[in-house]
Amino acid sequence: DAGITQSPRHKVTETGTPVTLRCHQTENHRYMYWYRQDPGHGLRLIHYSYGVKDTDKGEVSDGYSVSRSKTEDFLLTLESATSSQTSVYFCAISESSSGDNEQFFGPGTRLTVL
Amino acid sequence: ILNVEQSPQSLHVQEGDSTNFTCSFPSSNFYALHWYRWETAKSPEALFVMTLNGDEKKKGRISATLNTKEGYSYLYIKGSQPEDSATYLCAFISTGNQFYFGTGTSLTVIP
Numbered sequence: 001d002a003g004i005t006q007s008p009r010h011k012v013t014e015t016g017t018p019v020t021l022r023c024h025q026t027e028n029h030r031y032m033y034w035y036r037q038d039p040g041h042g043l044r045l046i047h048y049s050y051g052v053k054d055t056d057k058g059e060v061s062d063g064y065s066v067s068r069s070k071t072e073d074f075l076l077t078l079e080s081a082t083s084s085q086t087s088v089y090f091c092a093i094s095e096s097s098s099g100d101n102e103q104f105f106g107p108g109t110r111l112t113v114l
Numbered sequence: 115i116l117n118v119e120q121s122p123q124s125l126h127v128q129e130g131d132s133t134n135f136t137c138s139f140p141s142s143n144f145y146a147l148h149w150y151r152w153e154t155a156k157s158p159e160a161l162f163v164m165t166l167n168g169d170e171k172k173k174g175r176i177s178a179t180l181n182t183k184e185g186y187s188y189l190y191i192k193g194s195q196p197e198d199s200a201t202y203l204c205a206f207i208s209t210g211n212q213f214y215f216g217t218g219t220s221l222t223v224i225p
Contacts, residue, residue, distance in 0.1 A: 033213070042118075042203065042217040043158075058212065090157065099146025099207030102160030 003027055004106040006091050012112045019078040021109050023091030025071075031094045032074040033058075033103065034066060036087040043090065049074055050097055081113045116140060118206045120216035127194050128224050134190045135219040137204030141185035146207040149178055149189055152218065153200045161189075161202075194223040 003026030013019050023032060033048040035058075045058030047066040055066050063085060065077045078085055091106040119138045127133050139147065146165045150158040162171040167182040175192045191198055201218040208214070 035215075040217060043205075043215040045213055059214070097211045099148065099211070099213075100163060100165060102148060102163050103158075103205075103213070105157035105159075107157055 004091060004093055004104060006089075006106040006109045008109060009107065010110045012114065013081050014114050015082055016080050019081050019111065019113075021076045021089055021091075021111070023074045023076070023106055025074075025093050027093060027104070028071060029093040029095050029104075030071070031097050032068065033092040033094075034064070034074065034076045035090045035092065036060065036085075037090060037108075038087050046076065046089075048097075078111075081111075083113050085111065086113045087111060116206065116208065116212075116214045118204065118214045118216040120202075120204060120219050122219060123217070124220040124222070126222045126224060129194060129196060131194050131223075132190065132192045133194055133221070134188050135202060135221075137187045137189070137206075137216055139185050139187075139204075139206040139214075141183060143208045143210065144182045144185075144206070145209045145211070147180055147182075147187050148205040148207065149187070150203040150205065151200050152203055158203055189219075191221070194221070196223045196225050199223045 007022045034046040035043040044060045049055045049068040089109045092103040094101045094103045149161040152158040162178045164180040169180040180187045201220045203218045204216045206214045
């Protein structure tokens with residue numbers, strides 16, 4: 001299994017509070033991704049990173065920011081959580097950004113915003 | 115926003131039956147198509163990475179074909195087993211390196 005961990009695995013928070021989710025990899029892969037998974041929508045890309053301090057927006061980036069200060073860590077921040085951000089969040093990594101390479105997924109973080 | 119559609123949404127088959135599902139995607143700006151298998155309470159795992167029109171890939175009893183000109187891919191499972199029960203996701207990768215996942219086909223194999 002690819003070495004990808006996510007923390008926390010579960011979190012309950014209140015509307016308006018800041019939340020940071022962490023993705024950590026031990027594979028030294030350059031590319032890292034954050035997705036959210038919601039019923040009826042499948043996996044939707046929030047942000048991705050193509051190197052340290054290099055990030056770009058995905059399909060559903062509004063309300064989220066990311067940071068990558070080290071190769072192994074990719075942080076997803078909800079500056080002011082809303083109930084619409086209740087979801088399961090998955091981190092993924094790949095050796096390159098091209099579609100030639102599969103993505104390896106972390107175990108997921110279940111976030112509930114009350 | 116780009117539309118990737120999978121059909122059927124869910125499927126129940128008897129053990130030993132063969133089955134197939136479809137992933138439909140835009141025929142323009144195509145770079146690659148991935149198939150993932152997602153078991154309950156686990157993370158998605160890659161089955162196939164396909165990039166060329168006419169590609170056919172096989173892994174054991176599971177195979178996939180790709181038609182980029184008409185924008186579809188088929189996933190086939192021969193002789194379904196209970197351990198094949200999972201959600202099967204496809205992902206369209208555009209020439210801009212954006213990943214767009216379908217909503218998946220949920221397969222249940224009844225012993």
